[in-house]
Amino acid sequence: MPELPEVESVARSLWDGIPSLQGKTIHSISLLSSTVVDKPSPEMFINILQNTMFISLNRFGKYLFFGVKSLTGEIKYLVIHLRMTGRLHLVQQCECVEQHTRLILNLDSGLSLRFDDPRKFGRAWLVENPEEVTVKLGPDALTVDFEQFSNRLSRIKRQLKPLLLDQSFISGIGNIYADEILFRCTLHPLRLTTTLTNTEIVALHSCIHEVLVEAVATKGANIDGVFKAGKFPVAVYGRSGKACQRCGAVIEKIKVGQRGTSLCPTCQPVN
DNA sequence: CACTCTACCTGTGCGC
DNA sequence: TGCGCACAGGTAGAGT
Numbered sequence: 001m002p003e004l005p006e007v008e009s010v011a012r013s014l015w016d017g018i019p020s021l022q023g024k025t026i027h028s029i030s031l032l033s034s035t036v037v038d039k040p041s042p043e044m045f046i047n048i049l050q051n052t053m054f055i056s057l058n059r060f061g062k063y064l065f066f067g068v069k070s071l072t073g074e075i076k077y078l079v080i081h082l083r084m085t086g087r088l089h090l091v092q093q094c095e096c097v098e099q100h101t102r103l104i105l106n107l108d109s110g111l112s113l114r115f116d117d118p119r120k121f122g123r124a125w126l127v128e129n130p131e132e133v134t135v136k137l138g139p140d141a142l143t144v145d146f147e148q149f150s151n152r153l154s155r156i157k158r159q160l161k162p163l164l165l166d167q168s169f170i171s172g173i174g175n176i177y178a179d180e181i182l183f184r185c186t187l188h189p190l191r192l193t194t195t196l197t198n199t200e201i202v203a204l205h206s207c208i209h210e211v212l213v214e215a216v217a218t219k220g221a222n223i224d225g226v227f228k229a230g231k232f233p234v235a236v237y238g239r240s241g242k243a244c245q246r247c248g249a250v251i252e253k254i255k256v257g258q259r260g261t262s263l264c265p266t267c268q269p270v271n
Numbered sequence: 272c273a274c275t276c277t278a279c280c281t282g283t284g285c286g287c
Numbered sequence: 288t289g290c291g292c293a294c295a296g297g298t299a300g301a302g303t
Binding site for chain 1: 294295296297298
């Protein structure tokens with residue numbers, strides 16, 4: 001669900017949209033589901049975050065980093081991962097709290113930042129250094145250059161699909177875009193990295209970039225109207241049994257490492 | 272190191 | 288109509 005393009009879209013709308021989080025102060029906090037906070041303790045989380053001001057917002061992979069400054073000038077980072085079903089809304093405080101609202105930050109001028117998450121998979125951290133969270137992540141999938149990409153790839157023997165989903169290899173790609181990327185560069189999800197030609201590695205890297213850039217530009221995926229915000233047209237994800245838009249063959253669905261995987265058997269031959 | 276499985280969670284949609 | 292169940296998927300952690 002929210003993968004790199006969707007998370008990027010959330011970041012842009014919260015920071016550059018109207019209203020914006022920029023310069024807003026957190027006056028009070030309602031933590032409605034304490035499991036949302038991973039670190040530190042819920043009590044510390046609330047105490048430290050209270051009366052801080054939003055001074056920056058960055059994305060890395062699928063993580064959001066909100067820079068917050070305390071009254072004494074100390075800077076910390078509120079880190080949020082939306083996981084499967086998390087959503088962030090900047091709304092008027094008077095709007096009804098939804099059934100699955102987990103965390104509310106009440107701000108200036110009657111605004112609230114709300115974190116809704118039906119499945120409670122999403123997490124928030126409050127840390128001094130973003131590195132604490134990103135240290136285990138590979139380079140961001142949107143900006144990784146070919147040199148770095150091919151170097152990392154050359155040291156690994158793995159199937160392509162699990163590799164693209166591995167956030168320690170590159171971060172930001174989830175199940176939807178992994179399938180879309182492999183379809184675009186006509187590589188089978190089970191292909192081993194060690195069998196790739198140089199041409200195929202170049203194609204894989206540029207398709208990762210192309211697909212993500214297009215998806216960011218269209219504000220994320222549009223999957224049979226499920227993600228209403230985005231307009232990125234999926235070619236294979238969720239289209240099993242339908243015709244391939246490139247060759248007309250029937251889109252197949254297989255399991256790769258327990259994950260549903262859609263592909264075109266003609267465009268993405270095993271060998 | 273590469274992989275597989277399980278847990279976490281709940282709304283949806285299927286078959287009976 | 289209603290019940291049970293598989294399914295969806297990002298990540299961590301344990302096990303092979």
